[in-house]
Amino acid sequence: MCVGDLQAEQNGPFSHVLFVEVGMVSVVNHIGKGSIEVGTIGNEGMAGLSVFLDDGIATSKTFVQVPGSGLRIPSADFVRIVEERPALRHLLNRYTHAFITSIAQGAACNLSHQLDERCAKWLLLTHDRVEGADTFPLTHEFLSNMLGVRRSGVTVAAGALQDAGYIRYSRGNITVVDRKGLEGAACVCYRFIRSHFDRLAG
Numbered sequence: 001m002c003v004g005d006l007q008a009e010q011n012g013p014f015s016h017v018l019f020v021e022v023g024m025v026s027v028v029n030h031i032g033k034g035s036i037e038v039g040t041i042g043n044e045g046m047a048g049l050s051v052f053l054d055d056g057i058a059t060s061k062t063f064v065q066v067p068g069s070g071l072r073i074p075s076a077d078f079v080r081i082v083e084e085r086p087a088l089r090h091l092l093n094r095y096t097h098a099f100i101t102s103i104a105q106g107a108a109c110n111l112s113h114q115l116d117e118r119c120a121k122w123l124l125l126t127h128d129r130v131e132g133a134d135t136f137p138l139t140h141e142f143l144s145n146m147l148g149v150r151r152s153g154v155t156v157a158a159g160a161l162q163d164a165g166y167i168r169y170s171r172g173n174i175t176v177v178d179r180k181g182l183e184g185a186a187c188v189c190y191r192f193i194r195s196h197f198d199r200l201a202g
């Protein structure tokens, strides 16, 4: 999995599903000329839920954001495998519920919470998804697209988190220095989303 690897365009088909082993996939919706991230996928889940839900069309652009590795399965094979394994369907039902919960909370968060809180939440969710790695590649431009704000706003928010000693930003890489501090800086949405993922897909 390399940065930018496309799993599906918005309104395009999923030719395959992807189970992430290491790294992270972003799920992004285009709004006018901009775009905003509506979800992320790490080793807790899979890209291509619409295939599991008997459709196969991506309603969001889905691509690799943090490089790593994963298992690709052609969509037709995946459908057959799920039909033969009720336990797998059960697990994916629960993951789907957790994913929908995170999208719903994210929509409420975008309207309700400050940029620096959302930035901290996003970094924590990403840190969870790339478990074991405290440093991951991330440009301000990428982060601004993910948060749906201007790049200058992200620079201020990330700068405040860096000044507080929670993260370090250098040459396109973010390092989480003080995880507890970052948790204190994030809005309540991080804890909400994390608790439901732990409950449903942990």
Ligand SMILES: [Zn+2]
Binding pocket: 108, 109, 110, 113, 117, 118, 121, 187, 188, 189, 190
């Ligand atoms: Zn929030």
